[in-house]
Amino acid sequence: MSLSQSPRGATVAVIGGGATGLSAGWWLAREGVDVVVLDRGIIGWGASGRNGGGCSHHFSPLFVEEQRLWPQMDGLLGYPTEFQAKRIRIAYDEHQLELYGRAVRNAARQGFASTLLDAREVLEMVPLAGEDAVGGYFYDFGGHANPHRTVQAYAWAMQDLGGRVMQHTSVRGFRRAGGRVIGVMTDQGEIECDQVVIAAGPATGRLAAMLDLDVPMVAARAEMIVTEPLPLMPIGGVDGNGLYGRQTLRGNLAYGGGPHEWIEFGEAAGPPSSTPLMANIAGRLARMFPRAAHARIIRSWAGIIENTPDGRPILDKPEATGNVVIATLSSIGFGLSPASGRAICDLVLRGACGFADISSFSLSRFRRLEADWQSLQGWRETVTG
Amino acid sequence: MPFRPDPKSIAGTDLPVHERTQVLIIGAGPAGLAAALQAASLGRSVILVDENPLSAETMGENVPLHFGGGMTNAVRNRNAMLEAVVESEPAFSEAFDAGIDIRLGTTCWGVYAPGPDVGWLPGPVAGLMDGDRSWMVGAEQIIVAAGRRDMGLSFAGWEKNGVVGITAAVRLAKRYGALQARRAVVLGSSTEALQSALELRDAGVEIAAVIDHVFEPLGSPVLWAQLAAGGTRGLFGYVPREAVGAQESVEAVIASPWRASDSDGAELTIACDTVLLGVGAVPVIELLDSVGCQTVFDGGRGGVVPVLDGAQRTTKVGIFAVGDCAGIWAAKTLDPEIARAEGRRAASQTEQVQAETSGGPTPDFGEYRLRWVQAAVIDSEGAAHVCQCEEVTAHEILEVRPPRYLGWEDLPPASEADPVRRNRRDLHSLLGDSPPHPDQVKRLTRAGMGVCQGRRCREQVAALLALAANVPLESIPAATHRAPVRPMRLNLAALASSESAAMAEHWDTWFGMPSQYVPYWDVPETYTAGERDQDAEVASE
Numbered sequence: 001m002s003l004s005q006s007p008r009g010a011t012v013a014v015i016g017g018g019a020t021g022l023s024a025g026w027w028l029a030r031e032g033v034d035v036v037v038l039d040r041g042i043i044g045w046g047a048s049g050r051n052g053g054g055c056s057h058h059f060s061p062l063f064v065e066e067q068r069l070w071p072q073m074d075g076l077l078g079y080p081t082e083f084q085a086k087r088i089r090i091a092y093d094e095h096q097l098e099l100y101g102r103a104v105r106n107a108a109r110q111g112f113a114s115t116l117l118d119a120r121e122v123l124e125m126v127p128l129a130g131e132d133a134v135g136g137y138f139y140d141f142g143g144h145a146n147p148h149r150t151v152q153a154y155a156w157a158m159q160d161l162g163g164r165v166m167q168h169t170s171v172r173g174f175r176r177a178g179g180r181v182i183g184v185m186t187d188q189g190e191i192e193c194d195q196v197v198i199a200a201g202p203a204t205g206r207l208a209a210m211l212d213l214d215v216p217m218v219a220a221r222a223e224m225i226v227t228e229p230l231p232l233m234p235i236g237g238v239d240g241n242g243l244y245g246r247q248t249l250r251g252n253l254a255y256g257g258g259p260h261e262w263i264e265f266g267e268a269a270g271p272p273s274s275t276p277l278m279a280n281i282a283g284r285l286a287r288m289f290p291r292a293a294h295a296r297i298i299r300s301w302a303g304i305i306e307n308t309p310d311g312r313p314i315l316d317k318p319e320a321t322g323n324v325v326i327a328t329l330s331s332i333g334f335g336l337s338p339a340s341g342r343a344i345c346d347l348v349l350r351g352a353c354g355f356a357d358i359s360s361f362s363l364s365r366f367r368r369l370e371a372d373w374q375s376l377q378g379w380r381e382t383v384t385g
Numbered sequence: 386m387p388f389r390p391d392p393k394s395i396a397g398t399d400l401p402v403h404e405r406t407q408v409l410i411i412g413a414g415p416a417g418l419a420a421a422l423q424a425a426s427l428g429r430s431v432i433l434v435d436e437n438p439l440s441a442e443t444m445g446e447n448v449p450l451h452f453g454g455g456m457t458n459a460v461r462n463r464n465a466m467l468e469a470v471v472e473s474e475p476a477f478s479e480a481f482d483a484g485i486d487i488r489l490g491t492t493c494w495g496v497y498a499p500g501p502d503v504g505w506l507p508g509p510v511a512g513l514m515d516g517d518r519s520w521m522v523g524a525e526q527i528i529v530a531a532g533r534r535d536m537g538l539s540f541a542g543w544e545k546n547g548v549v550g551i552t553a554a555v556r557l558a559k560r561y562g563a564l565q566a567r568r569a570v571v572l573g574s575s576t577e578a579l580q581s582a583l584e585l586r587d588a589g590v591e592i593a594a595v596i597d598h599v600f601e602p603l604g605s606p607v608l609w610a611q612l613a614a615g616g617t618r619g620l621f622g623y624v625p626r627e628a629v630g631a632q633e634s635v636e637a638v639i640a641s642p643w644r645a646s647d648s649d650g651a652e653l654t655i656a657c658d659t660v661l662l663g664v665g666a667v668p669v670i671e672l673l674d675s676v677g678c679q680t681v682f683d684g685g686r687g688g689v690v691p692v693l694d695g696a697q698r699t700t701k702v703g704i705f706a707v708g709d710c711a712g713i714w715a716a717k718t719l720d721p722e723i724a725r726a727e728g729r730r731a732a733s734q735t736e737q738v739q740a741e742t743s744g745g746p747t748p749d750f751g752e753y754r755l756r757w758v759q760a761a762v763i764d765s766e767g768a769a770h771v772c773q774c775e776e777v778t779a780h781e782i783l784e785v786r787p788p789r790y791l792g793w794e795d796l797p798p799a800s801e802a803d804p805v806r807r808n809r810r811d812l813h814s815l816l817g818d819s820p821p822h823p824d825q826v827k828r829l830t831r832a833g834m835g836v837c838q839g840r841r842c843r844e845q846v847a848a849l850l851a852l853a854a855n856v857p858l859e860s861i862p863a864a865t866h867r868a869p870v871r872p873m874r875l876n877l878a879a880l881a882s883s884e885s886a887a888m889a890e891h892w893d894t895w896f897g898m899p900s901q902y903v904p905y906w907d908v909p910e911t912y913t914a915g916e917r918d919q920d921a922e923v924a925s926e
């Protein structure tokens with residue numbers, strides 16, 4: 001692979017400094033590749049810095065690698081991620097308990113254990129839980145990490161290996177020659193490159209369209225709340241009752257869940273708006289942790305999430321463009337990021353993922369997708385004609 | 386086929402509001418009361434809320450002002466305090482007579498409005514709470530008149546009881562009649578600080594000294610002359626080194642000349658029971674910022690202020706800002722009629738006819754505050770916590786240190802065997818070509834992430850970052866505010882929940898898309914919306 005000569009160039013330009021793009025950059029830098037990660041703002045300012053930190057995606061082809069890598073990430077990166085292993089999911093009715101059981105079956109098939117907990121065991125393991133829990137699951141896998149620290153850790157670790165980050169650099173287009181991208185056009189000038197990774201979260205579809213690639217996706221807003229710190233529970237990765245989230249290592253309860261809103265994604269000036277749904281999440285959390293019902297919420301926030309029609313990632317190097325990798329994680333990209341970055345690195349350098357079968361992440365699965373799929377799915381009313 | 390919105394989404398849901406009014410006014414100071422009277426005189430329905438009297442517990446946590454334990458036990462008597470607050474402001478009786486619905490002891494914890502990323506709200510709404518209820522109010526117009534608070538300044542001993550924000554002290558003295566201070570030293574000499582000092586003197590507090598790093602008072606010379614005539618000592622060119630006293634209490638403040646001063650370097654000890662933080666009167670923009678009103682740093686208006694038009698409109702439809710939260714300058718501080726006029730303009734939605742004169746040159750508060758932080762926080766090389774909630778020092782902020790619960794501070798230097806224990810980073814590693822962002826520093830150090838949400842440290846953190854990056858204060862982005870703007874119990878917030886039976890039926894942890902959770906070994910080769918599984922019961926993972 002030839003190195004670009006331009007000082008403003010790089011062998012690989014990664015667009016998007018979220019968990020996906022930065023992890024990819026870090027994996028590439030580990031392989032000695034000259035890589036630059038571009039972000040239109042500050043790294044981690046998108047969903048990657050506003051999410052629940054959960055790392056338990058048992059239905060994904062990247063699950064085994066996700067589970068293998070997380071316990072090692074602090075050491076591999078050289079900076080703390082606050083990863084905490086294991087997870088408990090509490091059900092407050094039989095229906096929830098039944099639905100939450102699917103993780104058990106998926107994980108078991110891949111060699112991971114779980115335990116069904118009865119109400120008494122839930123109370124023993126989760127000091128804040130309520131007497132009316134009907135039961136739950138202990139997952140001997142998964143866990144959670146601190147998104148802020150993790151995103152910064154990727155960036156610093158990549159820089160330690162010679163990779164570069166350019167913040168406040170917005171990609172506006174591409175320069176192409178012979179069907180391949182040879183330069184990324186930004187508001188800070190052109191970055192020449194041999195390969196491109198588009199990992200721009202909700203903006204991935206729009207950027208791909210500039211290369212005549214149809215990457216179907218819609219953005220949505222989701223909200224979370226966080227309380228003041230409370231004494232640490234033995235396992236912080238506890239959720240359920242229709243909520244996801246964790247107790248942070250500092251002791252705060254950080255939780256989200258419930259209705260989302262499909263939105264038109266634009267380059268908003270400020271951070272994503274939150275709404276009165278804060279109160280709904282508070283109600284669910286007070287029910288899940290009655291012994292913390294007096295804990296005070298100190299903040300709520302919202303994040304904008306990328307979503308493909310089937311909710312599954314697209315990790316693909318489409319033939320039409322040759323040297324472009326599309327990387328969008330469809331709303332579950334934080335936990336998978338150690339593994340998705342490695343898969344992207346493989347796609348860039350070797351054209352295929354060497355450690356997992358990611359054929360279900362191909363763009364071509366949407367080749368029969370209806371033009372008005374957004375309308376059909378009730379996400380956005382598409383105006384035709 | 387008609388469009389059927391995704392049932393798991395919020396689209397098509399109405400937010401049930403518990404009450405409606407034409408005008409909701411938040412804050413019953415001069416500006417808010419004037420707005421209420423004006424709106425009522427125009428025949429509009431008005432709700433006027435004010436969080437005073439605050440509960441003793443809330444005050445004890447320095448919310449929303451830096452009370453610093455400076456209140457007497459009288460604040461425990463809620464009824465007496467309610468009476469005191471009502472009697473402290475003559476315009477209340479006028480407002481009662483005008484039939485205005487006044488709610489005291491009622492806090493607005495959030496203002497929300499539709500926008501490009503929020504489609505489901507029909508118009509502006511506000512979340513209110515009192516001691517045991519919380520609920521939503523819909524309004525055509527929301528006028529925020531949330532006033533000012535005091536900038537924090539960390540020096541040794543500033544966490545003691547008796548280090549009190551000067552606005553908090555005036556509030557306690559004039560609205561509650563419950564200020565403990567007998568003999569106080571004031572930090573800062575802006576017109577705002579001097580005027581507050583005079584008000585406190587009128588309330589019976591001896592003002593022993595005014596300390597400032599500048600060589601002559603920053604604010605009105607007339608006000609300073611009045612203070613000096615009463616025996617207040619001016620320690621200009623000085624900075625506080627420490628508030629000393631047994632245990633939690635303040636018995637004296639030690640001041641020393643700042644490096645730039647030509648005095649002989651002698652430290653002075655001034656006996657006092659109270660140190661008043663008057664280094665910056667800051668507009669309270671938390672509700673405005675959290676609803677998404679555009680803000681800008683204006684050193685002549687007290688710091689970060691909302692962008693307003695001539696009728697006090699913010700950039701969010703239906704949301705207005707009046708009084709100190711709209712901007713603080715000397716003439717406005719000296720003449721409450723300016724704030725009242727803002728209130729009336731907002732209520733009648735009329736443009737200002739003639740530009741206000743600022744009433745003399747306004748100092749650049751940006752530069753002034755930078756110097757305060759340089760002098761008191763950086764040059765002292767002390768280990769005071771800039772962020773008291775999360776116990777983060779200036780040093781730790783500038784080195785972008787991970788918080789102490791990660792156990793970094795006691796560890797030996799990095800070794801090959803233990804690579805993760807390193808911290809080779811400081812602020813400059815975050816910078817690149819752009820100014821540092823306080824929110825980014827917060828995410829990494831936790832400065833500003835605690836229960837007070839940066840109320841006591843955000844100006845200091847901004848100044849520290851500006852000084853370290855050697856850029857003007859106005860180039861530092863403002864740390865964001867979010868609802869709830871007051872710490873709020875989960876079970877209290879839950880009372881404002883809009884979770885209906887219909888919402889509960891579709892409530893899911895995440896997007897509730899069955900296809901998202903099909904294990905990869907079962908995923909079909911192609912996907913279409915028409916063939917998607919719509920009926921599978923799913924709980925997102």
Ligand SMILES: Cc1cc2nc3c(=O)[nH]c(=O)nc-3n(C[C@H](O)[C@H](O)[C@H](O)COP(=O)(O)OP(=O)(O)OC[C@H]3O[C@@H](n4cnc5c(N)ncnc54)[C@H](O)[C@@H]3O)c2cc1C
Pocket residue numbers: 015016017018019020021022038039040041042043044045046047048049050051052053054055169170171172199200201202203207222223224244256302303304305327328329330331332333334335336
């Ligand atoms: C409230 C919430 C909770 C969540 N909970 C979890 C969870 O528990 N577990 C989990 O795994 N996932 C969770 N997610 C999802 C997860 O956060 C995202 O899937 C993931 O962060 C996506 O990362 P990304 O790097 O692909 O995209 P992003 O984080 O969106 O990053 C994309 C970046 O691209 C940049 N960019 C965009 N356009 C351009 C351009 N033109 N030029 C330059 N740069 C550009 C953006 O500035 C942004 O920084 C949650 C998300 C939210 C919002």
